[in-house]
Amino acid sequence: MAAGIGRILIVAPSWIGDTLIAQPLLTLLKQRYVKARIDVLAPSWSAPLLARMAEVDRVIDNPFAHGEFNFSKRRALGKTLAREAYDQVYVLPNSWKSALLPFFASIPERIGYQGEARWGLLNSRHRLDKAAHPLLVQRYAALAGPLPAELPRPKLQSSPEQQLAARRALGLSEDARPVVFCPGAEYGPAKRWPIEHFAALARQVGAGGTAVWIVSSAKDKEVGEQIAHLSQGTALNLCGRSSLEQAVDLIASAKTVVSNDSGLMHVAAALDKPLIALYGSSSPEYTPPLSPHARILNRRLPCSPCFKRECPLGHFDCLQGLLPAQVFAELEAL
Numbered sequence: 001m002a003a004g005i006g007r008i009l010i011v012a013p014s015w016i017g018d019t020l021i022a023q024p025l026l027t028l029l030k031q032r033y034v035k036a037r038i039d040v041l042a043p044s045w046s047a048p049l050l051a052r053m054a055e056v057d058r059v060i061d062n063p064f065a066h067g068e069f070n071f072s073k074r075r076a077l078g079k080t081l082a083r084e085a086y087d088q089v090y091v092l093p094n095s096w097k098s099a100l101l102p103f104f105a106s107i108p109e110r111i112g113y114q115g116e117a118r119w120g121l122l123n124s125r126h127r128l129d130k131a132a133h134p135l136l137v138q139r140y141a142a143l144a145g146p147l148p149a150e151l152p153r154p155k156l157q158s159s160p161e162q163q164l165a166a167r168r169a170l171g172l173s174e175d176a177r178p179v180v181f182c183p184g185a186e187y188g189p190a191k192r193w194p195i196e197h198f199a200a201l202a203r204q205v206g207a208g209g210t211a212v213w214i215v216s217s218a219k220d221k222e223v224g225e226q227i228a229h230l231s232q233g234t235a236l237n238l239c240g241r242s243s244l245e246q247a248v249d250l251i252a253s254a255k256t257v258v259s260n261d262s263g264l265m266h267v268a269a270a271l272d273k274p275l276i277a278l279y280g281s282s283s284p285e286y287t288p289p290l291s292p293h294a295r296i297l298n299r300r301l302p303c304s305p306c307f308k309r310e311c312p313l314g315h316f317d318c319l320q321g322l323l324p325a326q327v328f329a330e331l332e333a334l
Contacts, residue, residue, distance in 0.1 A: 016263030078104025158252035182259035190281035199230030206234030
């Protein structure tokens with residue numbers, strides 16, 4: 001076993017999309033340390049995705065909410081993790097508090113970017129070179145060493161049996177080959193294609209006899225209802241009805257996926273589905289869908305990407321001006 005590394009811990013990002021973008025790092029570590037065990041410390045909402053990654057041996061629940069500090073609780077969890085005798089830890093979030101657990105766990109090699117003044121907490125600190133590594137996937141993967149000529153891509157597992165079980169559990173047609181819409185975007189409205197555009201696209205897709213399923217979390221249930229209503233019943237709203245695990249299997253069995261820049265967009269990419277990715281305030285030069293089957297639609301206005309949750313100019317033209325007819329044409333091409 002290379003360098004005697006037997007147990008590795010990954011402190012995962014909080015966002016679902018970033019968790020998938022981190023998977024190539026795990027693949028590189030498995031290639032380098034063939035027999036090593038990789039455990040991932042992650043929020044509970046990411047666990048269903050990590051369970052579908054071949055590189056992950058165990059998911060450990062990270063109980064801390066966004067922004068929660070709780071020094072004593074972090075220290076206690078770190079002491080518990082010390083019993084696992086990890087050889088290495090890769091700390092992917094850049095915050096100071098995210099590096100506390102590995103320090104308290106006394107893991108010999110604590111690897112990550114310098115981030116928020118993490119001297120002492122990390123003993124293998126990398127300095128970020130944004131010019132050399134413009135993509136987030138490159139930045140994560142570079143923690144394992146020099147990048148290969150071609151990075152491995154994220155890959156989620158979904159069997160035909162799992163896909164059938166998800167459809168049966170939700171009372172869906174077992175034979176349909178739907179176009180799946182993913183209208184959610186946890187970050188904010190500036191990443192969301194307008195509801196009326198999704199509805200217009202559903203009517204165009206449905207006119208050809210193809211089913212349209214709307215898949216997202218319970219937070220987007222009302223958005224899904226509005227799309228279904230404006231689509232005149234063409235689209236079926238599954239937002240909040242399906243778990244994340246079921247959403248993975250529904251997307252895996254889809255004909256095509258249309259998605260905002262979101263966690264489910266990265267899910268679709270990791271499942272190698274034909275994908276239309278809609279970009280507004282965010283940048284495909286930073287977090288693109290990592291799939292050769294994805295087509296990115298981005299108006300590239302002078303004001304974008306602004307990386308804001310709300311449109312700072314109030315016109316929302318980066319996505320408002322991306323018309324359903326354009327997206328339909330891309331679907332037809334796929």
